[in-house]
Structure formats: C-alpha cells, structure tokens
Amino acid sequence: xxxxxxxxxxxxxxxxxxxxxxxxxxxxxxxxxxxxxxxxxxxxxxxxxxxxxxxxxxxxxxxxxxxxxxxxxxxxxxxxxxxxxxxxxxxxxxxxxxxxxxxxxxxxxxxxxxxxxxxxxxxxxxxxxxxxxxxxxxxxxxxxxxxxxxxxxxxxxxxxxxxxxxxxxxxxxxxxxxxxxxxxxxxxxxxxxxxxxxxxxxxxxxxxxxxxxxxxxxxxxxxxxxxx
Numbered sequence: 482x483x484x485x486x487x488x489x490x491x492x493x494x495x496x497x498x499x500x501x502x503x504x505x506x507x508x509x510x511x512x513x514x515x516x517x518x519x520x521x522x523x524x525x526x527x528x529x530x531x532x533x534x535x536x537x538x539x540x541x542x543x544x545x546x547x548x549x550x551x552x553x554x555x556x557x558x559x560x561x562x563x564x565x566x567x568x569x570x571x572x573x574x575x576x577x578x579x580x581x582x583x584x585x586x587x588x589x590x591x592x593x594x595x596x597x598x599x600x601x602x603x604x605x606x607x608x609x610x611x612x613x614x615x616x617x618x619x620x621x622x623x624x625x626x627x628x629x630x631x632x633x634x635x636x637x638x639x640x641x642x643x644x645x646x647x648x649x650x651x652x653x654x655x656x657x658x659x660x661x662x663x664x665x666x667x668x669x670x671x672x673x674x675x676x677x678x679x680x681x682x683x684x685x686x687x688x689x690x691x692x693x694x695x696x697x698x699x700x701x702x703x704x705x706x707x708x709x
Contacts, residue, residue, distance in 0.1 A: 488617045492650050500653035502681055509678045510537040511703050512664055513567075514688040515558075519543055524557040526696050531565045534700030535709045537684060538607070540587055542572035548580070555581055568607055575601050585609065585628070590618065595625035609664065614647035616654065623661050630655070631686065634667025635677060639689060649680035656681030671702035678707070 513536040516523070527539070539562050541555055555571075559581060562569040570585045571578040575598050578586040585607030586598050598608045609629045610622035619630040632647050632655070655663045662683035669677065670690040677685055691699040703709075 492616075492648070492654055494648075494650060496657075497648075497650040497653050497680060500650075500657060500681060502656060502679075506656065506683065509682055509707055510684050511535065511700075511707060511709075512538045512540065512666075512684040512686040513691065514540045514572075514666075514686055515542050516688060516692040517543060519554050519558060524561060526692070527558055528561050530691055530696040530700045531561065531567060533697035534702075534704035536567050536700075538568040538570050538584075540570040540572050540686075541583075542587075542688070548574065548577050551577065552580055559583070570607060570609070578602055578606070587611070587631070595622055595627040599626050613645035614651065615645075616651065619655060619659075619663075623659060627661065629662040629664055629684070631664040631666050633665060633686070635665055636668030636670075636673055638668035649676050652677060652680040652682045656683070671699065671706050674703070674706055 511534065513530065519541065539558070541558060543551055543554070559569045568584040570587050571581065571583045572587050573589060573592045575586050575593050579601055586602060587609040588595065588598060589611045595608050595610055598606065607628045608626065609631055610627045612619040612622055612630045612632055614632065619632070622630050632651050634646060635649065652663055652665060663681070664684040664686050665677040665682035666686040669685050669687050674685050687703065
C-alpha cells in the first residue's frame with residue numbers, strides 16, 4: 482500500500498508547514514534495533530552502545546534462527562537492557578516475547594494482531610505495529626490496542642527491502658490527531674534524523690547507523706541530537 486492507495490487519500494503537503502509539536506508530548510527518544518547477528522561479542526557492543534547514549538527501547542530483530550537458539554542469544558541482551566532500564570522488545574514473535582517475558586513485541590502486518598498480542602502478553606506489554614506509509618493501517622492498529630505505530634522507511638536502508646516511502650508529514654498528521662506515539666524508521670542517521678524529529682516523531686528507530694561502525698560514537702551523536 483502507498484499513500485496514494487491509502488483509503489484516506491493523499492495528505493495535504495501544507496499540513497507540515499503549519500505543524501507545531503504539542504509541548505505536552507515527551508521529547509523524541511531513540512529506539513535501537515539489533516543487527517541481524519547478535520552472537521559473539523554483540524552483548525559487549527550493546528552494553529557499550531547503551532552506556533554511550535540513552536535508548537528508550539531495544540528491539541531484538543533476528544531472522545532465520547530457531548526460537549530455542551534465539552532465546553539463548555536473547556538472555557544476556559535482556560539482562561543488559563534491564564540493568565539500564567531499557568525496554569526489551571521482540572520483533573515478529575508473540576510466542577518468543579511470551580517465552581522471554583519480554584517488555585513487548587513489535588508486529589509487522591503479517592505477524593499477528595495487536596489484540597492477540599495483548600491477550601497473550603498481558604496489559605503491561607508494549608505492543609508496536611508496522612504501518613508503512615498508511616494512516617489507515619495506523620488507525621486500525623491504534624483501535625486494536627497498539628502502544629505505538631511505526632512509519633517508514635523514510636530513507637534508503639540496507640537493513641531490509643523497502644517498498645514503502647512515506648513523507649515526514651505523516652508523522653505531523655499522526656502527532657496532531659493521536660496520543661499514541663509514532664516511531665520513524667528506515668535509514669535514519671544522526672545527519673538525517675532532524676527533519677523527522679521536527680515533523681513529530683516520538684521515537685526514531687535506528688540500526689545500521691549504530692552497528693555498521695563505532696556504536697559508542699554513533700550513540701553519542703544521537704544523544705547530542707536528541708538533547709540527552
């Protein structure tokens with residue numbers, strides 16, 4: 482689905498020009514996503530990153546690993562996050578989130594429903610839903626009980642195949658109308674994040690910008706940008 486396909490129709494580009502972030506909303510925060518491999522020295526890298534700059538959440542996003550093995554890999558990462566008061570979120574799998582006692586789960590459009598996740602994980606779980614570039618999908622997620630909605634990819638990324646490219650104005654529209662937080666995702670770096678923050682993102686989700694180089698330097702750069 483593209484914005485042109487969205488049942489709500491295209492957004493007025495002038496909406497962004499008149500947007501002003503509600504001062505009652507908390508400042509934008511960092512949402513850190515794992516690389517595809519989290520074995521080896523990755524626990525040390527995660528600890529280094531979180532000690533260099535704050536993150537509200539860390540998402541375990543690993544593909545093509547069986548759940549038993551992934552649960553083992555997750556254990557030290559979960560402890561590192563807990564020690565630093567960072568929410569530990571599992572990507573895609575409600576069952577793995579339940580098994581680990583994770584703080585929440587992030588669901589793609591093919592990974593289940595927020596209502597199902599709530600029933601399995603309980604009232605305190607943080608449930609996020611990928612909504613690509615669709616206001617309609619985001620509203621559906623909110624109605625289903627999601628705690629946040631994720632829009633993207635805003636920039637080119639090598640982390641995953643991109644077929645949806647929203648404009649930042651979708652963040653402005655969401656922020657103006659709904660209290661549920663929004664997450665901006667896709668190719669975000671310290672150099673290109675500012676327009677998304679200004680547009681109203683409550684969280685910026687980052688992965689390659691941190692893990693493809695010096696994680697401590699990258700986290701410090703994001704912290705400076707976010708005023709942490």
